[in-house]
Amino acid sequence: MFGQKREQTRIISEIEKFSTRFSLGRDSNPFNSTGSPHFLRVKIPGGFLTSNQFRRIAEISELYGKGKIEITNRQGIQLHWIEADEALEVFRELDQIGFNTDMCGQGFRGAGHGDVRNVVCCPASGVEEDEVLDGRPLMKKLTKFFNGNTDFLDMPKKFKISISGCGHDCTRAQINDLAFIAVKKNAEAGYTPLLGGSTGRTQPGPRLAQPTGIFIRPEDAFNFAVATAELFRDNGNRESKAKARFKWLLHEWGLEKFLLVLETKLGLSFEEYIGPIFNGRGEHFGINPQSQKGHHYVTIPVLGGRLTSREMIEFSRLADEYGSGELRLTPSQNIIIPHVVDSEPLVRVLEDMGFHFSVPNIHWMGMGCASDFCGKSQSPHAKEIVKRLTAHLEEVFEVTFLDSADFVLHSSGCPNNCCPSNIAEIGLLGKSARKDGQMVQVYDILLGGGFGPEPVFGRRILRSVQHEELGSRIESLLRKYRENRVPEEKLKEFCLRHTEAELEEYLKITEVEIK
Amino acid sequence: MTSQDENSRLTKLEDGLYSIDVTGLVCPYPQLLAQGALEDLSSDDVLEVVLDNPPSVKDIPEALEKRGYNTEVAPFDGTEWKIVVRKKFDETNVP
Numbered sequence: 001m002f003g004q005k006r007e008q009t010r011i012i013s014e015i016e017k018f019s020t021r022f023s024l025g026r027d028s029n030p031f032n033s034t035g036s037p038h039f040l041r042v043k044i045p046g047g048f049l050t051s052n053q054f055r056r057i058a059e060i061s062e063l064y065g066k067g068k069i070e071i072t073n074r075q076g077i078q079l080h081w082i083e084a085d086e087a088l089e090v091f092r093e094l095d096q097i098g099f100n101t102d103m104c105g106q107g108f109r110g111a112g113h114g115d116v117r118n119v120v121c122c123p124a125s126g127v128e129e130d131e132v133l134d135g136r137p138l139m140k141k142l143t144k145f146f147n148g149n150t151d152f153l154d155m156p157k158k159f160k161i162s163i164s165g166c167g168h169d170c171t172r173a174q175i176n177d178l179a180f181i182a183v184k185k186n187a188e189a190g191y192t193p194l195l196g197g198s199t200g201r202t203q204p205g206p207r208l209a210q211p212t213g214i215f216i217r218p219e220d221a222f223n224f225a226v227a228t229a230e231l232f233r234d235n236g237n238r239e240s241k242a243k244a245r246f247k248w249l250l251h252e253w254g255l256e257k258f259l260l261v262l263e264t265k266l267g268l269s270f271e272e273y274i275g276p277i278f279n280g281r282g283e284h285f286g287i288n289p290q291s292q293k294g295h296h297y298v299t300i301p302v303l304g305g306r307l308t309s310r311e312m313i314e315f316s317r318l319a320d321e322y323g324s325g326e327l328r329l330t331p332s333q334n335i336i337i338p339h340v341v342d343s344e345p346l347v348r349v350l351e352d353m354g355f356h357f358s359v360p361n362i363h364w365m366g367m368g369c370a371s372d373f374c375g376k377s378q379s380p381h382a383k384e385i386v387k388r389l390t391a392h393l394e395e396v397f398e399v400t401f402l403d404s405a406d407f408v409l410h411s412s413g414c415p416n417n418c419c420p421s422n423i424a425e426i427g428l429l430g431k432s433a434r435k436d437g438q439m440v441q442v443y444d445i446l447l448g449g450g451f452g453p454e455p456v457f458g459r460r461i462l463r464s465v466q467h468e469e470l471g472s473r474i475e476s477l478l479r480k481y482r483e484n485r486v487p488e489e490k491l492k493e494f495c496l497r498h499t500e501a502e503l504e505e506y507l508k509i510t511e512v513e514i515k
Numbered sequence: 516m517t518s519q520d521e522n523s524r525l526t527k528l529e530d531g532l533y534s535i536d537v538t539g540l541v542c543p544y545p546q547l548l549a550q551g552a553l554e555d556l557s558s559d560d561v562l563e564v565v566l567d568n569p570p571s572v573k574d575i576p577e578a579l580e581k582r583g584y585n586t587e588v589a590p591f592d593g594t595e596w597k598i599v600v601r602k603k604f605d606e607t608n609v610p
Contacts, residue, residue: 008551008552011548011551301592
């Protein structure tokens, strides 16, 4: 029998086609109650895809993933319930429409097997009215270079790149290992890079990407990114998984040394950039006029990022009927239909589908991780918590008040903090705790974080709050904020000027007012 | 004396005992290769699966048990795991 190896030969031949571009992740951790054995995360470069591609992914999800998908905060699409036995069929289907997946090497015990994750790009690229630079050419070039490139499949750990071209922080740049931010220097458009961001708890702890203070011309940006990834690959820590992210290398070398080494490697003399990095936080929600006169892009609020295949197929139809057959996934897990001439009938259809536009900004900005699948935490899960809290706040407060507070709500189910709770004005970080002899899900409350022009990590104000109390406590905080804020003060600023003890007091549940 | 095909990860260790090295591979490839090897072997052959990807250490026994195999995971040696796979004894086939 050994001489025949028919099945081995067939499988090896299939694997050769896919093994550097496709993988599955494991969903079945202790508390996963969904029955999903595996997930796969489809890389959608910059979140840009056609209606046909979106429709096809919907069909694939119907065939293999119970007709449900998640938009990720790196503009990808996650499918669950994938069986290993069917994986090659799914890979073949995705390959045919031009996509591949993340390489899930994180399961290995030591450092290594790190890949370049989906390159995030401003979802309003090429349509934003006051765009500084269209990031798509750089995003496409980087994606083409890194995807399946065996030279970059065994980095010490994953490596995340983002590109913001609109002048706003719509990509949450500071949580990336390398972020390109479009800026103008003496009227010339280029990028100023940020380096070493990561909100996870690996060493040296959560870090916001550091501004480099240099100016990179668009034609040098690709080489800058490749050289940065090479330096990480060749010099990053491989002794300890906890020290394997790029932020550790930057911590060890310091930014100045890193840039000097990079300058030598590239044969460039970096130009200084002194000036603002972002004009605002930005997220491109609602209906916005495009730089193409008479056209609008319509952002559909998908709080939590979960869609059914039916909704995806309908969105594809709407993109064909009202737009140009293009869809864009945003880093806040929403969807944009660009190139819409008449947005009113489109919005009517979307409202009928349950996607409401007269909602506060928190509805567009709230995010939660997929903790129900990941299984490291228990119910109620992160996405459910975000939905519950958003609904509660929408019920209790007026839209204008919530928008004036200008905050976002992020929720992570476990301390891995996959949905970065520490860069939100209100962040919730879940964990399991023992109550009356049973393990239950509780959340720490972090306040005052934020991304954009003045990024800052939130402070952990309360620990191990019962999930039933979250709504009342946050409601109480917002009432205190409304009573005590100075004119024009946003929630982040309010939190920053108060001590932890004061904020803890504000989170105490008091008798609530009736709206 | 062992023998190995250049295009295969499967090695014959001795009569009735084979080893497949799936180290360095991520999910689902270790499981698919192990299943493929078992398809090619006789039902009384024993297969050792050598791997270093922890998720597959959970996946492979689950999948193979469902397919009628007994699996035994040897303790991690600091670098790799070894899963020993044998076809379950089927009493209904005893003459």
